[in-house]
Amino acid sequence: MLRNIALSVLTGIFLGCGASQKVKEPNAKLDQMIVEKSFKIKVKAVEPMVTQALGQVANSGVLPPGNTVGRIDVTGEGYFIKVMGDSVSANLPYFGERQMGGGYDSDSGIKFDGLAKNMEVTKDETKQSYILNFSISANPENYIVTVAAGNNLTSTTSIRSSHRNRIRYVGELEALAANE
Secondary structure, three states, X not given: OHHHHHHHHHHHHHHHOOOOOXXXXXXXXXXXXXXXXEEEEEEEEEEEOOOHHHHHHHHOOOOOOOOEOOEEEOOOOOOXXXXXXXXXXXEXXXXXXXXXXXXXXXXXXXXXXXXOEEEEEEEEOOOOEEEEEEEEEEOOEEEEEEEEEOOOOEEEEEEEEOOEOOEEEEEEEEEOOOOO
């Protein structure tokens, strides 16, 4: 009898520890925004590529309290990425090292507005999330953009540039308003 109980307990433990992936419930709002390619990402935080030079800047005490060299809060600053069909636009801050180009009178952020090239959308059915890849040029720079949109309407956007170190942006997705 004791042996049967012990066997039952062990079987329950092994079955309970099995690797099972639960499929998340679909988010109809996310699905609609991605399928229609009509959404805006409100950027909340910037995650620059941490380099020695950026570390020295952070050690100088110029970052506001609560920020680190690896994550800078920009909530409420109005930074965004918009996707409107095949058109994309962005107004983003840039913290990091520029490898080439740029001058004293040029804008230091990442800005683009135009038609995306090679736009591709992939859905992860298990996580009910999306990956959106595209490239865009904003003379003289070229950008490769990857947006990971989560089921909970959060996003992580990675941008690789022809002139700068890579950078990531964390934000929230929302549907575009009629006047945007």
